[in-house]
Amino acid sequence: MNCMNCGAAVSGAQVCPVCGFDLGVQRKALQLSVLYYNQGLDKAEIRDLSGAIDLLKQSLRYNKLNIPARNLLGLVYFETGEAVAALSEWIISKNILPEQNMATEYIQKLQAEPAKLDMINQTIKKYNTALKCCREGNEDVAAIQLKKILNQNPKLIKGCHLLALIYLKREEYEKARKILKKAMRIDKTNSTSLRFLKEVDEQTGTVTSLEPRRFFKSRKGELAQEEPMENMTVIQTPTFRESSVAATLLNIGLGLVVGGLVVWFLVVPSLKQGINRGANEKIVEYSNTMASQETQITDLKRQIEESDNTVASAQQQISEAGEKTAAYENLIKAFSAYNSEKYDQAAKALEGMNTELLSVDAKAVYDKIYGNIQTTMFKQLLKDGQESFDNADYVTAIDKLSKAKEMNADDFTVLNLLAHSYRYAGDTQNAIANFQEIISKFPKTKRAASAQNFIKQLGGTTGDTTTEDTGNDDGEDIGDDTTGGVPDGE
Template sequence: MNCMNCGAFLADKDLDYCPNCGCNVLIQKKVDYLSKFYYNQGLEKASIRDLSGAINCLKQSLTYDKRNIQARNLLGLVYFETGEVVAALSEWVISKNLKPTKNLANEYINRLQANSNKLDAINETIRKYNNALALCREGHEDMAAIQLRKILAQNSKLIKGYHLLALIQMKNHEWGKARRILRKAARIDKTNTTTLRFLREVDEQTGVTTRLEKQKKGLFGRTKSEQGEDNGIEGMVVQPPAYRENSRISLFFTLMLGIGAGALAFWLLAVPAIKQGIYREANQQLINYSESLSSQGAELSKAQGEAKESDDTALQITQQMEEEKKKSQTYEALFKAYTAYVQESYDVAAENLQNVYEEYLTDDMKNVYSAMCGSLGVTGGTSESQEDGNSESGFASSDENGSASSDENGSGSSEDGTF
């Protein structure tokens, strides 16, 4: 350890001051001791796969001494073991910057970068996990569960993936499947609080206590310890080989019996394994087909929505074009009517006034239109509700012969005056 004031090496551990500058280094020694103490605790917990406890201890160690390279490298390894590759790389990069030479972090980074396919696969699983998390928030738990199974097949150490899949299964009341998934997560990290909390919820719902460690038994239902004791006793006794005379007939029957036993063993062991492989492949193809079908359904819904929006836009454009056409027709008819009116062609003016859409006229144009209609005796023009209704429009008659008529000179006359 070096002095924090002058950087001199502190050779004597019993001294509470620096022999070079005289600075009090008692607090520095206590901090260094606590950092190493928590590092040792983290190392012990990591050795028994208590990864969550190891992470907490190593973080506490780095809180006391951020330059504890061993603690930082071990923290990166624990993160990598839990599937947190980005966090592991961050710790190793910091360690490399603090100590560029003779640092195991360089070897860890080089190994990870040398296998680019594995690194790409891990990055892809992290991206798919984020996508599955977004699908869960949107309410698509089935698609998220399918994607999480594929993620865990590629990255079997991603504890967050096990937790999310177990949470989906617990929501669907699939308690047995959730227990199996959580037991796989517990094999990676025995004391993860999320895993233990989910297992307690499963135990409360099913009434069955989950045992994370099974006592494996040997032959005839005995435990390995009992079997080891029996083997040890038998190993102390030397049994002489028994002499037995063999003939050709007995040898033939023995050979046939061995062939039959081999065929039976093949039928009982190999055939079920082959069938299981076929069933597994068929299930995987079914999962891939379901995922592809759901993706195509989503794309079809999106395309239908876009087509509907395009139809609505086209309809609006068509309506606007019709309105502009009617407006243009209105102004053209009014202009022709006014020209004919000025030229005293009252019949032509009245005919053109029937093609005018009054709702498209401005206030000034409406005044001109009303004055011409009143002068010619026209009852009204064309409207949107009655484009073809010119049967009841025309000249308004004030008597039996009509209020507007043409004489031999082509001039219009009425009872009130002459135009």
Template structure:
């Protein structure tokens, strides 16, 4: 361990023998970093990847030089399909400890498989296209694209989340459930997956089981032996039947039978049928009343659920947008670092140009500052040349953009100031033109450059324009 105050090597002492600095807090921080790393390792071994990421981030907060924690964090990111975040952690680890670092092997192994690396890049690009389709309302195209992405990169957690959101919007809850269960197999405690599953369960009224199903075979029992039933033959002696020989008597008997049957139906069956009809009608009325009351309550609950679902979708969409912007920043940082390592400073400058550094972590910002300090001269030259070229083509908007950014790097270059002032003048922006001419006068007093700038200010203030004014007054 090194003293954080003077850098001297110490062992178990609580006071630095060189500068007398109290090392107790530093030792406690290092112990906490190791403790969180061990807990994160346990989480990763049981595929609790979200928990592992959280604990490993805590470990790095207490000790950003904890190389095993940083390398393991990269592995966990890679396991969730976040190859960009994984590479950024490994690059930081390699810069901290260049020798005997497992991160070097991870980076080389990934770079040695260009097909796999290209596949990861393609899936990220396709995911961004699918996300753009969702913004434009083309959910069908986005769903087809996401299914192809997950076939190529089945560990991309955010791909599962976006596809599940599309299914939730379509109210295809069973498809969303299947997709989210696949995501849970990769990361058992992902908060977004659990939140979406809760939404599916509330909509379907069925609790999702995350345990694997077990199939049991039913054993067929032995069938009981059939008993043979033997029937004894019985001889029945029937007496001889008596038949009416009179047709009138036969018709009379039939008529009496019909009358008796009709009376029985009228007095016995009709009252019971009427009572049954009335009873069913009363039951239906009560049932319909209860149903209407329940439907009103259900409609109110559904409106609340729809509002919560919309809030959930909006929150998830914002998270996805933030993740995409952060991914782009880290991709550019990786390109810049690779070009800087290969001494291709022009490519490094192009990668750093326009990067939003607010999205970078503290460690990544240190790498950015290191590369930027080395290539800012190259960036200035490129911006200055691009501004000159745009000015010559009379593309004054482009010239102002490039020259302004060159001025932010080096604000005392006469060519940049002069071209910027004339770009504003030719565009018709009088005030900005005067401000830049005045800046030339302030920075180059009592020179021919200052006199030329003063003459242009006088002409602009007098609102006089001549054909000769369209050219710059460079020495």
């Protein structure tokens, strides 16, 4: 035995010589595990499988390394038709004790018959399908499916219980009694089987006998078949013979008529009923098959939708991870350029960065760099916007100048270039909005008057913008109003 605290080997000591752990509780747990294993073995020998499963689980609860108990639990599971649970217990047992373990032999025997293993797996899948049909109200399809399952895997007690439950709902109590007695022959003390049998007995008023029937041959029939006595005289009655040909023909005719009537009134209706019954059975079978296939198709569609959702979620996570990685890479580049006093490169690295993807600490670094190089970034964006405007790339100019406006919304050059970029790009609404902003921020100046003229050209309206010639005014920045002009950009 090994100490459960430190793993040191101990013999008969009550205290671990290495760590001083009290071994009394551990020894008591091991003894209880052996006791429950022996009781479970006794239950299994008398086919009390439910009781055996409970006791063996209790044994493993006290000692999970009890290999005989785990192997026996797998055998009991396999006997109740649950091959998957049995295989799980044997695999755990083999991992605990790889050498000289009966679980290895059980697994090899099960794997040596792949057809049987596949059949068991199919029956379990069909059972789950039948259970789903019951929950959806398709008891007829479930009953047909369960009958096929029990023909392939007759030891599946759960299948017997579900089929019996369907019979109880239909009030077919004798069929339910028959299938429950079959389940009781596999597991004599199964609580579910006993509960269902009690319900059958209460509904029918008869007590179900679980004892096997015994048939005895009667000797009465054998005595009647004794050889006849040799001295018995057999008297034969005289036969009547017709000598008239007409009478013979009459009898033949009457026989034919009677035979025809018998065929017409007895044989033909019976044949018709047989044909109709067979056709009805085929129709029911095809209907059940179609219902089962529709259920499988619905299940497959649901699985496909779940797979599509999983793929979409994974792609979204990959995309978000890529964006987050790009944000951190740009932040690292900006930090490196900032430390090297290359503020232009740092500004380009920070331009357009999604700060929502950064952590709290990374956001603090971004705010520090951004605050120190904001002016540089503003000048770079204004320069790029001016160049794009001069090259008639108004989409890029709008993008750059909009970002510059976010940094400094009071700069006339930015507002002026942005308004004309929108004007040349055909976005009249945004162009008027930016011209109106110039009027609001530079009222009663030539700038405001020029902006008002362009608003009128674009079909907009403005308020009073009387021009005052102030000494510090930069003057008109727009060319000929009638031709549209090109802004100087200051």
